[in-house]
Amino acid sequence: MFYSEVEIGQKAKGRVGIMFTFLGAIKPHSIRRIKIVNMQSYFYLGFIVILLFSASNSHPEFINFITEAEPTNFLDGFSIQELEEQQNTDVQCAQSPEFCPAAIYRSYDGSCNNLKNPTWGASQTPYGRLLPPKYGDGISSAALAKSGNELPWPRSISLLLYPEVKIEDPKFTLAAMQFGQIIAHDMSLIAEPNTATQCCTQDGQPLQANQLPAGCFPILLPEGDPQRQVTNTKCLNFGRTLTTRDLNCPSASGATDQVTIITHFLDLSNVYGSNAQVNQMLREFNRGRLRVAQRNHREWPPQANNVSQSCPFARSTTEACYMAGDVRVNQNPQLAVLQIIFLREHNRLAQILSELNPHWDDETIFQEARKINIAMYQHITYYEWLPIFIGVTNSYNNKIIFESKGGFVNDYNPKVNPATLNEHATSTSRFYHSLIVGFLDLLSKQRQVLGNIRLSDWFNRPTVVESGDNFDQLTRGMITQPESKANQFVDKEVTQHLFRPPGQPFGRDLKAADVARNRDHGLSSYNDYRVLCGLPKAHSFDDFLDTIPKENVEKLTLLYEDPDDVDLTVGSSLEKIVPGTLAGPVNLCIFTEQFYRSRAGDRYFYENGSPNTGAGFTLDQLNEIRKVTMARLLCDNGHNLAKLQPFIFLRISFSNQLTSCDNIPSVNLLHWKEEKLGTSNADHFF
Numbered sequence: 082m083f084y085s086e087v088e089i090g091q092k093a094k095g096r097v098g099i100m101f102t103f104l105g106a107i108k109p110h111s112i113r114r115i116k117i118v119n120m121q122s123y124f125y126l127g128f129i130v131i132l133l134f135s136a137s138n139s140h141p142e143f144i145n146f147i148t149e150a151e152p153t154n155f156l157d158g159f160s161i162q163e164l165e166e167q168q169n170t171d172v173q174c175a176q177s178p179e180f181c182p183a184a185i186y187r188s189y190d191g192s193c194n195n196l197k198n199p200t201w202g203a204s205q206t207p208y209g210r211l212l213p214p215k216y217g218d219g220i221s222s223a224a225l226a227k228s229g230n231e232l233p234w235p236r237s238i239s240l241l242l243y244p245e246v247k248i249e250d251p252k253f254t255l256a257a258m259q260f261g262q263i264i265a266h267d268m269s270l271i272a273e274p275n276t277a278t279q280c281c282t283q284d285g286q287p288l289q290a291n292q293l294p295a296g297c298f299p300i301l302l303p304e305g306d307p308q309r310q311v312t313n314t315k316c317l318n319f320g321r322t323l324t325t326r327d328l329n330c331p332s333a334s335g336a337t338d339q340v341t342i343i344t345h346f347l348d349l350s351n352v353y354g355s356n357a358q359v360n361q362m363l364r365e366f367n368r369g370r371l372r373v374a375q376r377n378h379r380e381w382p383p384q385a386n387n388v389s390q391s392c393p394f395a396r397s398t399t400e401a402c403y404m405a406g407d408v409r410v411n412q413n414p415q416l417a418v419l420q421i422i423f424l425r426e427h428n429r430l431a432q433i434l435s436e437l438n439p440h441w442d443d444e445t446i447f448q449e450a451r452k453i454n455i456a457m458y459q460h461i462t463y464y465e466w467l468p469i470f471i472g473v474t475n476s477y478n479n480k481i482i483f484e485s486k487g488g489f490v491n492d493y494n495p496k497v498n499p500a501t502l503n504e505h506a507t508s509t510s511r512f513y514h515s516l517i518v519g520f521l522d523l524l525s526k527q528r529q530v531l532g533n534i535r536l537s538d539w540f541n542r543p544t545v546v547e548s549g550d551n552f553d554q555l556t557r558g559m560i561t562q563p564e565s566k567a568n569q570f571v572d573k574e575v576t577q578h579l580f581r582p583p584g585q586p587f588g589r590d591l592k593a594a595d596v597a598r599n600r601d602h603g604l605s606s607y608n609d610y611r612v613l614c615g616l617p618k619a620h621s622f623d624d625f626l627d628t629i630p631k632e633n634v635e636k637l638t639l640l641y642e643d644p645d646d647v648d649l650t651v652g653s654s655l656e657k658i659v660p661g662t663l664a665g666p667v668n669l670c671i672f673t674e675q676f677y678r679s680r681a682g683d684r685y686f687y688e689n690g691s692p693n694t695g696a697g698f699t700l701d702q703l704n705e706i707r708k709v710t711m712a713r714l715l716c717d718n719g720h721n722l723a724k725l726q727p728f729i730f731l732r733i734s735f736s737n738q739l740t741s742c743d744n745i746p747s748v749n750l751l752h753w754k755e756e757k758l759g760t761s762n763a764d765h766f767f
Contacts, residue, residue, distance in 0.1 A: 172272040172323060172342055174330035175205040185696045186448045187455075187685040190356045191344030194684050195495055202345040202499040202682065204355040205272070207325055207338035208507075209345075209500030211613060211674065214336050214603030221326060221337045223298065223600045226646045233640040235596035236317070237303050238651060239576060241636055243515075243592040246570035249563040250516070253469060253663075257730040258516035258564040259415045260466055260711065263423075266351045266407050266416075268679070269506035271322040272340040278320035285314035296321045298601055300593050308577065308587045317589055321601050338503075339602050343407065345501040346683055347462060349455050351407035352423045363406060369431035369446025371424055376401075376547065379720065380425055382410065392541050394583055401544040410543075413536060415521060415559050417543040418552065425718040427454050430750070437754040449753065456687035456698065457709045457748070463680065465710055469730055470513075471672050472662040479673050481680070487704055489690035489697070492681055499682030504610070505675040507602045508650040509668045511595045515654070516565050519574030522558035523551065526723070528733075533558075537578035537588060553720045560715070560729040567663040569633070569655055599650040607652025607667065608645050614670035619644040628656045628666055701752045708746040716742035 177200050181193035188194070191203040200206050217225045226232050280297035281287060287299060300317040302309040309315055322339045325331070330340065343355040352371075354360040363383070365372045373380040382403035385391035392402035392411050403410045403417060410420050430450040435441065441449075468476050476482045483490050520533040531554060539545050546552055565572065571592050581588030611628075612618050619625050622644055625634050633655040641647050649667075656665025664672055680686050684696070687706060691697035698706065712725045726737045727745055 172275075172328065172340070173205060174325075174328050174340075175200050175203045185691075186452060187346070187348060188357075189344075189350075189354055189360045191346050191348070191350075194346065194499070195682070196684075197495060198498070204344045204350075205340060205342050206345070206500070207330070207340055208269070208503040208602075209498055209678075210338070210503050211671065212504075212605040212609055214338070215605045215609075216337065216603045221324065221603070224603065226641070227643045230642065232600065232646060232648070234303060235300050235593040235600075236306065236590060238596050238640060238648075239590050239592040240303070240306065241640065242633070242651065242655065243569055243571040243576060245573045245576070247572075248566040248568065248570065250566045251563070252732060253564055254560050254730055254732055255415070255516075255518055255521075255558070255562045255564045256560045256711070257466065257469055258513060258518075259419060259559055260461075260730065261470070261510070261513055261516075262416055263351065263419050264347065264462060264466075265506070265510045266409055267343075267347055267349060268345060268501045269341050269510075270343045270407065270409070272328070272342045273320060273323060278318070280318045280320065281316035285312065285316050287316040296323075296327075298597055300590065300597055312587060314587070317593070319594060319597050322598075337603065341501060341506070345499055345679075346685075347455075347459050347679055348685075349406070349423060349451075349458055351405060351410070351420060352427065352454070353451060354406035359406060363404070364447065366443055368435045369441075369443055369448075369450050370428050371431075373424070373428065379547075379552075380428065381547065382421060382424055385411075392543070394541050395544070396542075400542070401547050403543055411541050414534065414539050414543060414546050414551075414555055417546050418555055418559065421546070421552075422714055422718045423454060423458065426457075426714055427451065429717055430454060433750045434753060437750060440755070453706070453748075453750075453753075456706045457714070459680075459687045460706055460709055461711050461714075463676070464707075465728065466730060467676060470663045471669060471676070472659070475662065475669070475673060479677055481673065481676050483688075485707060488700065489703065490688035491690055493684050493686060493689050494681045495684070497678055497682035499678050502671065502675050502678070503602050504604060504649065504671050507598055507604060508595075508653060509664075509671045509675070511598075511650060512654050512664070512668055513567070514575060514591055514595065515568055515571050517572050517575055518562065518565055519572040521555060522562045523554035524557035524561055525554070526557075526721075528557065528561055528739075530558075536572075536574045537581045540580050540588075550720070553722055556715060556719055556722060560712075560725065561733065563732060567658055595650050596648055599648045604649045606645050607647040607649045610649055610653070610667050610671070614667050616666060625652070630655070630657060699752065705748045705750075705752055709748055710745065713742075713745050713747055716745055717747070 175190070175192070178192050181196050181199050184193065190205075193199045194203075195201040215224050217223050224232065274296060278294055278296050280293065280299035287301060288297075293299070298319045298321050300319045302315050302317065325338045325340060328340060344350045354363055363371055372383045374383050375381075381401065382405050385402045385404045388395050388398045388400065388402045391404070391408070392400065395402055403420070405420055405424070407420075410417060427450050430453050431446050434449055435446050438446075463476075463482050467481060471481070477484070480492060517536075519536050521536060522533050523531045525531055534545060546555065575591040576593075577587055577590065579589040579591045579594075608619050616628065617624065622634050622638050625637070625644065625647075629637075629652070637647060637652075637655075653665060653667045653671075656667060658665055659669055662669055680688075687698065688703065689697050690700070690703070697703075710727060710729075712727055712729045715722055715725060715729065722742065724739045724741055725745065726733045726739055728737055731737050733739060
């Protein structure tokens with residue numbers, strides 16, 4: 082390590098042993114050494130230095146969580162349109178493969194990653210859990226207060242605790258938030274019924290109890306609600322997630338568990354799909370390429386066949402509306418931009434690989450390009466993005482990242498279940514809805530603001546991305562405009578206007594939905610997770626003062642009857658941020674545990690070497706991948722992004738100045754050139 086540290090800790094109780102270790106404040110003068118071992122590490126270490134020096138301004142105390150985790154048990158014949166519809170509706174239990182061949186490429190559905198537990202991490206399997214579920218009836222109904230009364234309405238919580246107060250983050254750009262959504266969409270997509278569940282009348286009134294369909298969890302609006310006052314809306318639609326009970330899936334715990342229909346791995350499933358049939362729909366089957374639509378001499382994702390379903394707010398069926406490995410590709414403009422970047426990167430890689438290895442067939446080119454694309458994405462996630470959110474020191478101490486010495490890490494542990502934790506997908510990752518900015522800047526090459534677009538005008542309408550020079554202008558805006566500060570304040574564009582229909586004054590409420598989803602998934606209380614993460618159990622509301630400011634503790638007393646009633650997603654969102662991170666103590670605990678599992682439980686993780694099977698990279702190839710940054714991907718796949726700051730998740734500064742793309746390191750694909758003809762690698766894919 083190249084920092085000084087002091088450890089004190091208290092062993093946490095619970096199924097997962099998590100050690101709190103408070104580290105001494107890291108200041109520039111306390112850094113003992115920085116060892117540059119090769120040019121690949123030089124560029125990355127510059128980023129770490131920026132983070133450490135930046136963090137020193139706030140006198141940080143980093144929290145370290147030492148984890149000893151016990152594993153939790155838990156196109157043929159189709160048209161393109163049928164496959165597209167199946168991507169949305171075909172929800173069933175994952176079947177354990179009878180045989181897992183020694184494949185050198187990861188499967189599309191995530192199966193056979195773990196050879197002894199072949200469904201671990203596979204699509205259409207349950208989320209993992211850190212604590213047992215907490216349902217009102219012990220089976221599946223929404224939790225009740227300790228007294229047996231109903232918990233406070235989600236909308237009431239949203240209105241009181243999550244107002245709009247605009248505070249810019251002083252260090253990080255909107256790209257950090259947006260890349261986080263790419264990661265979230267790669268790890269989790271809840272299973273929902275084939276047809277939309279209507280939990281309110283068409284004019285937004287509550288249904289009678291005997292008329293309420295199964296699977297409904299309507300969000301009711303209290304008196305005085307601004308939307309209710311203007312439109313008389315009293316009910317917002319909210320359907321429950323399909324579970325192992327709904328689908329008759331086996332559950333190792335015997336409890337009701339929610340199911341994700343995509344893979345749990347960081348495998349760019351949002352680009353490549355989470356099963357072989359969807360992947361076929363996305364491929365060109367020519368020189369390893371993904372399908373694209375050509376417009377204005379640029380490559381865009383293929384057009385969705387059912388525009389009214391994929392882009393319900395489109396003005397016409399000829400508007401750009403995308404099809405990708407994830408059905409949420411069209412959700413907002415900057416999400417679409419990043420999806421397009423990874424699509425174009427695949428085809429860029431495929432083009433170069435096909436030229437370097439003209440003897441490779443389509444399948445080999447495709448799989449090698451996919452493998453490299455996923456590896457670069459994993460590297461950016463772990464070494465460029467995660468240290469911002471969970472802290473540099475915390476990342477090193479918990480074996481989330483490693484000081485590169487030019488070798489393999491080889492930390493795969495077949496006893497670690499890589500499943501996306503319900504607590505992470507349903508609570509912790511949703512805290513970062515506070516980073517959202519409601520108006521997206523359009524910037525010129527000189528970084529002058531040319532205008533902006535309102536987020537709620539362009540939900541599920543990606544056509545704005547292709548208009549004029551918007552692709553580059555939105556990209557420059559994303560990497561220059563600051564994200565909102567990580568706190569309890571949330572932009573009205575998502576608390577009052579989420580998915581607002583054209584011409585309507587209001588939409589849905591993302592934070593109310595977050596609270597409702599927390600209860601839908603039966604997450605234990607915030608107090609339970611405090612204990613799991615090494616904090617003392619709160620016996621009174623005042624006991625929350627060690628992590629939550631007094632004014633928010635007072636608001637909790639207005640909403641909840643007892644400290645044990647406080648929802649995880651609510652309590653954790655009010656915590657004081659741990660300096661040097663973007664999370665409070667409980668969120669940091671869950672976040673760290675998730676990303677330890679996501680790498681240690683992934684046999685194909687890019688830093689694992691498998692020289693005997695061919696599943697990994699050669700050491701030369703791995704060290705090339707370690708050069709990549711998100712800035713490089715933007716340089717290679719934007720339209721005319723000639724100058725960027727080297728670390729696009731950080732705001733432009735003296736230590737992160739605009740520079741020519743020529744100066745940003747790139748991956749040398751000559752290390753993938755085969756000198757001799759041999760057996761196609763694709764022969765080893767299943």
